[in-house]
Amino acid sequence: MRWRIHGERTVHDTPWVRLRSLDVEQPDGARVAYDVVRLRDLAVTAAVDDRQRVLMMWRHRFVTDTWAWELPMGLVEDGESPEAAAARELEEETGWQPSALRELVYAQPAAGITDTQHFVFRADEVRRVGEPTERNESDRVEWIPLAEVPGMIARREIVSGATLVGVMALLLEARLP
Template sequence: MRWTIHGERALYDTPWLRVRSLDVEQPDGTRTDYHVVRLRDLAVTAAVDDRQRVLMMWRHRFVTDTWAWELPMGLVEDGETPEAAAARELQEETGWRPGTMRELVYAEPAAGITDSRHFVFRVDGARRVGAPTERNESDRVEWIPLADLRGMIARREIVSSATLVGVMALLLDLD
């Protein structure tokens, strides 16, 4: 069943997010006001080395006041492809430049309320080119054995939706 959008108006705009009010008609004919959050696309990188480890960052997220391991990720800038954004974020946040890249998985994490699209790429053959240039992202970058990921998820050491989707897809990619 398809909903019809008759119009959209801005409620709030920033470079990070846009909140919109949509005039929608539901399949039963009911017309209502529906609020959505419009976000930039997100590019995520799962860099794997020849020892079956993935490069992750220990991060504090102040909004939820939580510490957890995350894959390098960031917003896709205007005119940038998701793959280019993933490569840029990997190097800025970790100091590692990608080797071969391929799309691992695509996700829409909350399609009922936001249009955010997440593009997760697998990188093999990354090489260290220096220290991270983005200094506000993480204070620890480590290669984590893929065999440890399931336990880390169970212990809530990995909680970011984009990272969860990425590492789960990475684990499925091994089978």
């Protein structure tokens, strides 16, 4: 059952959010207007050290007025690969630089309403290169034991969708033979 797009028009357009109205044909033949949010892709890094700790940031999200732990993440810039964006964001937000990244998990967080893709990478070797250069992201960066992550999720100390996908993938990897 495939939906067909016959056209698209701009409703609202900013560098952050693009709201579009699509003229779609549903599988039953009905043509309807369907609003979608077009967002830039997101790159996320789960840095894990040899003590099985993950590097996280304590953040305030003003939109929801909540505080929670998150993995370093940011938007993929035009012409930039998701892997390069993940490495850049890790360094800018935490002051740690990865020696290598490998894809941990890929997600489409809300494919029925938005086209954004989330690319989550794992870094097993990182080195401290200085203080974070991005001053508006977090005032706390800490290495959190992976064993504590399930309790943090249960207590709603980790709520970001991209972070949840990343840490759950880490936990799955740790449990697989």
